[in-house]
Amino acid sequence: MTDNQFEKSVWDSFLDGNKSAFSTLFKLHYASLHNYGLKISGNIDFTEDCLQDFFVYLFENRAQISAINSIKSYLFISFRRALLRALKKERQYVNYDIPLELLLSFEFSSEEIAIKQEFTVIKSSVLTNLLNALSVREREAIYLKYYSNLKLSEIALIMNISYQSVLNTLQKAYVKLRKNIETKALQDVLKNN
C-alpha cells in the first residue's frame, strides 16, 4: 500500500465515523496545521483553541464533506478559513477596522531558516530579515510551497487566488529577494574594502 492509498483508506473510514481513523488523521496532520496556524495568528493559545474546535467540527460535520482531491490541502483550506473567521470575530470585539492582511503575521524566525541554502550563500539571519520584509501574501506563498511542500494548484485553492497569481506572487518575491541579496552582498564587499 502506498502512502497515498493508506491516507485514502484512513480518510474513508474517518468519513464512516471510525474514531481510530480520525485519531490517525489527527496525528498525521496536527503538527503541520499547528505550525501553519501559529504562522497565521502568531498566538499559540489561540491557534490550539482553533485547532481543537476545527477537529471537533470536522468530525461532527464529516457527512457534509464532498469528494476531495487532496486530504492535506483540504485540511489546510478549511483550517485557514476557520482561523480567519475566528480572527475576524476577535477583531470585531476590539472594534478595529483593519484589513485582513494585517491580521496575518507570518513572521519567520532565524531558527527555522536552514543555514545551508541552495540559491544563495547569504547568512540565514540576513535571509530571515529579507523574507520578513516581503508582503504577507508573498511570505505565505513561500511558506506553503517550501515548508509545507504543497503544489502551486493547491496553494491557489488555500489562498483563494488563481494559479497565475500564486506564480506571480512567488516570482515577485524572488525578484525582490535576489535584488536585496545583491545589494547586501555589494554593501559587504564595499565595507570590507
Place this chain on the structure above:
Amino acid sequence: MSKTNKTFIEKLLNDDSFINWAKETNTNDIAFWSAWINKHPEHIDAVYTAKAMLLGVVFNEKKLDKTKINMELTTVLNRINTGQKQSNSHSKQYKLSAHIKYAAVALITLFISIFSIATIYNSKTITHQTSFGEIIDLKLPDGTSVVLNGNSSIKYNKDQPRTVFLEGEAYFKVKPMPSTQAKFWVNTQDLTVEVFGTQFNVNTRQDKTSVLLDEGSIHLLLKNGDSKIMNPGEIASYSKEEQKVSHKKITKKTSYASWKEGTYIFNNITLDDVMQHIENTYGMSYEFVDKSLKTKLVSGGIPNENLDICLLAIQKSTEVKILTKEDKLYIYKLEIN
C-alpha cells in the same frame, strides 16, 4: 517585469532540461544552458529568478512533541464524546465589548438554570483520565492518594469516594479509617480489591488484573465469586475471561512487573513484556529487529516520568539500542566495537 517575461519564466519552471541545469543533475543540460545564457544575456535575470524559485528556501522543520499531540487528541476525543462544542482548555482572553458581556452573562445564567437539573446525575461521577505518557497524582476526598499511570482512568461517585473504578494502572496509598473501620474498594473488570488501609499497585491491562501488595493486607473479590486474602510482598492476578488465578510470594526469582510512584519495578521479566508495558503506557507500538532479544531478562527499577528517560534506562540496563521511527519503537542489538 513585462507580461511576455512572466510566461517565459513559467516555461522555464516546467522545462525538465532547465530543472536539471538549476539542480545540477545532468551534465548535458548544464552545458546546454550555460551556452544558452551566454547567447541570451537579456534573459539572465529571468533565468536566475526561475532558478531561485526552483531551489526555493530551505526550512528547518519544527518538530512538535508527541505527548503534546496525544494530549490534544485526548481532549478533542473527549469533547466529541461529550458533545462539547466550545474549547475551554486554553485560557481565552478575548476582549468582549460591554454589551456583549452583559448578553453573555444573561445567557450563561439562563443556560446554567436549564442544564443544572439535567446534569445533576452526570456531575456526581468524577473521572480522571490520563493520556499516553501522562502521569498524575491524585488526592481523593477521603485522603487516599493515587498515582495514575499513562493511558488510564479512575472513576468514582462523589458520594462514595471510597469505591473507585479503574482501567489501566494505578498505585494506591489508602488512608486507614480506624474509627469507622470503613473499607476502600478498587473495582476492575475482573475483580474488586477490598482494603482497610494499605499500599498496593493495580494493573488491568492485557485482559487481566494484577495486584501487587506492598503493605497491610487486602481481600480480592474475584468476579467468579471466589475471594483471596493477600499478604504484603505478594502478587496476584486474575482474568475473568480465562478464570485463571495466580497468587504467589515475591522472591528474587519471581517474574513480575509493578509500578510504584512513577517507577517501574521489573523482576526477572522478558524484554518483550517490558516493551508491552511501554506500549500500554505511551501508546507506542514496537518491533524486535533482532528477535533473540525478546527473551532477554530484565530486573531493576526503571524511572518512567517520560518516555525518553524510560527508554534510556532500558537501553542502559539491557544493552540494546532502541530507535524511534514514526510512533514505533525498533529494538536492535547494541553493536560493541
